[in-house]
Amino acid sequence: MTAANMTANKARTLGELLDTPAYAGRTPFDGKIRLVQDEVRENLTRKLRSGEELFPGVVGYDDTVIPQLVNALLARQNFILLGLRGQAKSRILRAITELLDDVVPVIEGVDMPDDPINPIGAEGKHLLEVHGMDLPIRWLPRADRYVEKLATPDVTVADLIGDVDPIKAARLGTSLGDTRSMHFGLLPRANRGIFAINELADLAPKVQVAMFNILQEGDVQIKGYPIRLELDVMLVFSANPEDYTARGKIVTPLKDRIGSEIRTHYPTDVKLGMGITAQEAVKDDAVTVPPFMAELIEEIAFQAREDGRVDKMSGVSQRLPISLLEVAAANAERRSLIGGDEAVVRVSDVYAGLPAITGKMELEYEGELKGADNVAKEVIRKAAGAVYGRLCGSMDTQALEKWFEDGNVFRFPQSGDSGAAMKATKEVPGLSDIAREVADSNSDAVRVSAAEFVLEGLYGRKKLSRAEELYAAPEPETRQQRGGRWN
Secondary structure, three states: OOHHHHHOOOOOEHHHHHOOHHHOOOOOOOOOOOOHHHHHHHHHHHHHHHOOOOOOOOOOOOOOHHHHHHHHHHOOOOEEEEOOOOOOHHHHHHHHHHHOOOEEEEEOOOOOOOOOOOOOOHHHHHHHHHHHHHOEEEEEEHHHHEEEEEOOOOOOHHHHOEEEOHHHHHHHOOOOOOHHHEEEOHHHHOOOEEEEEEOHHHOOHHHHHHHHHHHHOOEEEEOOEEEEOOOOEEEEEEEOOOOOOOOOOOOHHHHHHOOEEEEOOOOOOHHHHHHHHHHHOOOOOOOEOOHHHHHHHHHHHHHHHHOOOEOOOOOOOOHHHHHHHHHHHHHHHHHHHHHOOOOEOOHHHHHHOHHHHHOOOOEOHHHHHHOHHHHHHHHHHHHHHHHHHHHHOOOOOHHHHHHHHOOOOEEOOOOOOHHHHHHHHOOOOOHHHHHHHHHOOOOHHHHHHHHHHHHHHHHHOOOOEEEOOEEEOOOHHHHHHHHHHHO
């Protein structure tokens, strides 16, 4: 049911509201205020008791982030999520809106959502005194009770808190220090809801101090006028851990007033990462992603996070495997549309997705010298070797390797139907048999994908060399290494 349908039969005036069972016995200005934190706590408590899923779509945090988050919410605290990019911080903040009531009543006709029974704004108080029980109200759905702002250095106090409006003051006949003369910013407009600031440390110190005053005292000075705003709002933040330090860009008093600092993290293992990527990636249903290719794509992100040429402070977002899977699937679909064959993701499609990798990695000086494309290709090679080792490490490839060491080369077919490509793989001793076992499928297209994966995995293990789609014996120096540490 939509918010409009839910509110169609609701009370339209304060008198009608007070006649409903939920508000029986209430009177204007009775001081019985149910804060947003109390509302979240009550709904969270109900969900915990009933065993409902708290944050659908948030994967991999069940034993780490979510318990800490639940504790902060039960304690009615404002909190901050500290983590690198692509760690679901914004998703978590937005998911908290599901812990709000479906709808809440607010005074109709005011800029700042205000409680019709106990208004905090001067305008709301004035309207209640004038209209009494005929005070018009509207119902605010939970989706409209979440306000989010990405912090940048140019954000001002006026943007977040508000500014004095001389024209409004003249029209109303009020002083400039009267809150009725204010043009409200984002924070007052989030009253009775949740206000989220992403990258908190990027706010200018002056704005951080204003946030601190609102958080601690409920007041702020705007152009020299002290403004009292005892807002009913839950403040939640996110930031990069490197910036969120006393020596960084955060004002220490504000840092001290935030209840809990909750650390987010990247997926702790490839399987969790694969679950997130499969959940978030958008691709055509006709495109098949074999399990070994899904694991390869996820392993690329893990290898990139460990690579010394990639900036650890920036991190490697979970968006890398998501974007890479989407581009690889699109390339497989393009190949299918042109050739008429089944669309199955292959290693060549991963290489076609290089732009999805290079755009998600911030390189150190050494990586810049090497070049983003070259670093990305080496990361793919390492990932292929790692996944091959896990899935195929016990398979016998001696005959295959000897065939290459005898001077033979094999160019993997990139065009034509999969049946012809599968026949071509029989040129390499044992490759089609190994591919059949890895594919675990009767589809020739999946088996072709598995065959290319096997060759790429051997290349990643330095048992073969590679130049574009041409596979050959390893270079002489690599062969010497294999005689030492690789065997």
